[in-house]
Amino acid sequence: MVDDALLRSPQMWAAAVLLCVLGLVPVYAHAFEQPFYITLVTRVLIFAIAALGLNLILGYGAMVSFGHALYIGIGAYAVGILSFHGVTSGWAHLGAGLAVGAVAATIVGWVCLRTSGIAFIMITLAFAQMFYFLAVSLRLYGGDDGLTIPARSDFGWVNLADSTVFYYVIFAVLVLFLFAFHRMVDSRFGMVLRGCKANERRMAALGFPIVRYKLVAYVISALICVIAGMMLANLIRFASPSFMQWQASGDLIVMIMLGGVGTLIGPVAGATGLLLLEEVLSGWTQHWMVILGPLIVLIVIVSNRGIFGVLAALGGSGVAGRGGTGGRAQ
Amino acid sequence: MSLLQVSGLVKRFGGLVATDGVSLSVEPGELHAVIGPNGAGKTTLINQLSGELTPDAGTIVFEGRDITALRVHKRALAGFSRSYQITSVFPEFTALQNVMLAAQAHAGHSFRFWGPMSAESALIAVARVAIEQTGLAERASVEAAALAHGEHRQREIAMTLATQPKLLLLDEPMAGMGQHESEAMIALLLGLKGRYGIILVEHDMDAVFALADRISVLDYGRVIACDTPAAIRENAEVREAYLGDEAASA
Numbered sequence: 001m002v003d004d005a006l007l008r009s010p011q012m013w014a015a016a017v018l019l020c021v022l023g024l025v026p027v028y029a030h031a032f033e034q035p036f037y038i039t040l041v042t043r044v045l046i047f048a049i050a051a052l053g054l055n056l057i058l059g060y061g062a063m064v065s066f067g068h069a070l071y072i073g074i075g076a077y078a079v080g081i082l083s084f085h086g087v088t089s090g091w092a093h094l095g096a097g098l099a100v101g102a103v104a105a106t107i108v109g110w111v112c113l114r115t116s117g118i119a120f121i122m123i124t125l126a127f128a129q130m131f132y133f134l135a136v137s138l139r140l141y142g143g144d145d146g147l148t149i150p151a152r153s154d155f156g157w158v159n160l161a162d163s164t165v166f167y168y169v170i171f172a173v174l175v176l177f178l179f180a181f182h183r184m185v186d187s188r189f190g191m192v193l194r195g196c197k198a199n200e201r202r203m204a205a206l207g208f209p210i211v212r213y214k215l216v217a218y219v220i221s222a223l224i225c226v227i228a229g230m231m232l233a234n235l236i237r238f239a240s241p242s243f244m245q246w247q248a249s250g251d252l253i254v255m256i257m258l259g260g261v262g263t264l265i266g267p268v269a270g271a272t273g274l275l276l277l278e279e280v281l282s283g284w285t286q287h288w289m290v291i292l293g294p295l296i297v298l299i300v301i302v303s304n305r306g307i308f309g310v311l312a313a314l315g316g317s318g319v320a321g322r323g324g325t326g327g328r329a330q
Numbered sequence: 331m332s333l334l335q336v337s338g339l340v341k342r343f344g345g346l347v348a349t350d351g352v353s354l355s356v357e358p359g360e361l362h363a364v365i366g367p368n369g370a371g372k373t374t375l376i377n378q379l380s381g382e383l384t385p386d387a388g389t390i391v392f393e394g395r396d397i398t399a400l401r402v403h404k405r406a407l408a409g410f411s412r413s414y415q416i417t418s419v420f421p422e423f424t425a426l427q428n429v430m431l432a433a434q435a436h437a438g439h440s441f442r443f444w445g446p447m448s449a450e451s452a453l454i455a456v457a458r459v460a461i462e463q464t465g466l467a468e469r470a471s472v473e474a475a476a477l478a479h480g481e482h483r484q485r486e487i488a489m490t491l492a493t494q495p496k497l498l499l500l501d502e503p504m505a506g507m508g509q510h511e512s513e514a515m516i517a518l519l520l521g522l523k524g525r526y527g528i529i530l531v532e533h534d535m536d537a538v539f540a541l542a543d544r545i546s547v548l549d550y551g552r553v554i555a556c557d558t559p560a561a562i563r564e565n566a567e568v569r570e571a572y573l574g575d576e577a578a579s580a
Contacts, residue, residue: 180443188440188447191431195419202419205380207406207435207493216441 011308015265018272019178023171026164038163039235044275045170046231051255051267052177053224057217058253059262060185062197063113066121066249067128070108071222073135073244074101075229080147080239090153090160097226104131105222109215116200128249135241146240153234160234170231174268177224181264193217197262258299260306269307331394333358333497333527334410339388341374341551348374349385350551356497361519361528363538366548367571372531375548376501379529380412381405392497407436411495413486415502421475425466425485428474429457432492460492464518480511484518497527504534516540539563547571 022041029037050072057063078097087093108127115123141147152160160166184190192213195203203210233239242248251274259270277295281288303310334356341349348371356362366372377383379390381402390398392410400408420428427448433456434440434447447453461470464484469477477485483503490498503519504512516537522528523541532538538545539559546556549571555562562568 183446184443186446186448187444188434188442188450190443191434191447192440195431198421199419201382202414203435204402205406205412205414206419206432206489207403207411208440209401209403213440 011263011265014269014308018265018269019175022268022272026167030164035163038167040275040279042163042167042170042235043232044272045167045174046228046235047252047255047275048268048271049170049174049177049231050225050228051252051259051271052174052181053221053228054252055256055262055267056181056184056193056221056224057214058256059266060190060197061193061214061217063116063214063218064121064253065112065124065218065221066246066253067108067124067126068222068225068252069244069246069248070128070131071101071105071225072229072232072248073131073239073241074104075226075231076233076239076243077135077141077147077229078226079153079230079233080149081141083149083151083153084141084147088151088154090155093153093230094227097230098223101223101226102219105219106215109218109222113211113214113218125246125249128244128246132241132244132246135244141239144241146238146242149233149237149239152237153230166234173227173231178264178268185264189213189216254296256306258296258306260303260308260310263306263308266306266308273307332356332391333360333393334529335389335391336379337389337391339375339378339390340386341371341378341383342386348551349378352388352548352551352553354546354553354556356527356529357543358496358527359524360543361523361530361541363530363532363542363545364548365532365535365538365545370548371551372548373501374551376412376499376531379499380410403435406493406495409494409496410499411490411493411497412499413490413501413503415505416482418474418482418485419489421473423474424471425474425477425481425488426454426457426461426470428485429460429488429492430454432489433457433460436493456494457488457492460488463491463521464488465514480507480514483507483511483515487518487522491522495526497529498522499529499531501531502533503530504532504537507534512537 022045025041026038029035050068054065054068057065075097078100079093082093082096112120112123112127136144152166158165158169160169192203192208195208196210196214200210229243232243255270255274256267257270258273259268260266277292278288281291300306332355336355337353339349339352340347352375354362364372364375374383378385381400385398388398389396392408397405397408397410418428419431430447430453433453437453437456461467464487466481466484466488469481474485487500487503504515507515512534519528519530519541530538530541542559544556545559545562546553547562547568554571555565555568557565
């Protein structure tokens with residue numbers, strides 16, 4: 001039903017172009033002998049995945065978590081701590097990261113979802129800070145200084161030590177998540193989540209146990225950030241408490257705002273935009289934040305729904321409005 | 331056995347007693363109207379019945395089961411379904427899809443992450459029946475945001491019906507309607523009457539007297555009268571509290 005409109009929407013085309021450009025980055029990097037670009041854009045992809053995860057609850061479920069860096073940290077430390085103890089298997093890293101992440105997210109989510117609005121923002125922030133200080137206190141694992149990781153996770157025949165292979169593994173995961181989200185948004189689960197954003201009270205009155213669905217969404221969103229955290233630790237071969245700082249959580253929100261809240265590809269565009277701007281501006285001047293800050297404010301004000309919100313408006317289709325705001329009861 | 335038996339319901343907000351020992355019952359198939367002047371405590375009462383507010387005292391028994399402490403969604407799943415004055419869950423979706431969402435709540439769990447909900451034929455079937463019952467069939471594929479005011483009320487009732495209820499709690503379905511629209515709504519409710527127990531909270535007296543089997547009159551949080559429409563019309567206390575001017579000039 002939507003697919004027809006999707007094909008004609010500028011949003012869809014822009015998304016396709018963005019993904020193609022990202023997919024070809026290693027080719028340019030090799031052609032121009034600038035391997036640094038691969039590392040830079042790998043980082044972009046990793047944060048795109050994290051922002052995508054957060055957007056599931058923030059954009060589609062109206063749960064503004066200001067503590068999702070916590071899960072990036074859990075992923076990074078899963079790789080770091082296991083590597084420290086000589087466990088190099090990527091599957092072990094993945095299993096441990098997801099297991100710890102799922103337990104943490106279920107407990108944290110269960111507590112946080114007792115609240116909503118500003119209280120939810122503050123309590124998610126508080127939990128992230130708790131884990132931040134927990135990481136700082138882990139003397140054995142480097143404490144404040146973080147933990148160096150000797151080698152990338154070992155996934156057998158997939159050699160992550162090769163930066164091009166590593167890049168394409170991450171790119172493939174991103175595309176996979178995008179496709180899964182594209183399906184999920186229109187599924188029963190997605191409808192419940194979006195219904196909660198539009199009118200939570202009505203959803204409960206229809207008979208939906210909304211907290212249960214929101215908690216599952218929260219956990220899924222957290223696990224995607226855990227995976228992003230594992231990738232980040234692999235990329236820079238380092239795990240640090242700073243991954244869990246509140247600024248990192250804030251960056252994820254900025255990426256989503258920049259790209260377009262509640263649009264599928266928005267977080268990818270936002271992560272690309274923010275990290276590349278940061279890179280370019282910091283090359284010009286050390287006071288780059290003075291330029292970046294107002295620029296972000298400007299983009300968000302001008303476009304309201306971010307980069308992809310603008311494209312959707314141009315197309316005049318309801319596609320971007322899928323996560324859209326709805327009337328509240330009375 | 332009554333479908334719904336409310337006994338001695340009390341709700342206080344600080345010093346204000348918004349619901350002061352309210353008792354009322356709904357028999358199977360009965361349309362029981364609740365009327366009262368502004369500030370009489372109608373909304374507070376509705377919110378306690380639907381479970382959004384917890385009463386300070388009293389009990390609500392639905393089909394012989396005490397539901398006083400039952401959560402909102404569980405009441406809906408038990409067959410006690412509420413409509414709202416102003417709501418649209420998905421303004422950018424069609425009327426039918428909105429009603430399908432209501433059907434979805436009562437068609438198993440929603441931990442399905444893959445197939446599109448809008449293609450589920452079982453949900454479409456339930457939603458179509460509800461849409462036809464409310465006379466909205468021709469507008470089923472119109473975006474909810476583009477529906478007229480009266481049509482929104484029809485969609486709202488269709489959503490309530492799609493939850494397979496036994497008892498409907500209708501919150502002012504005529505509010506803000508023109509003459510023509512409210513006549514259509516009265517006809518719609520007459521069609522539903524007898525098939526469901528209905529609690530109708532309404533300001534429109536023409537509608538109430540045309541539809542109700544019994545009327546409870548609320549004033550300062552108390553039920554000052556509960557009787558047939560004819561008896562309520564003649565009740566002196568009610569005339570004074572509420573119908574006053576209207577009855578005097580008649």
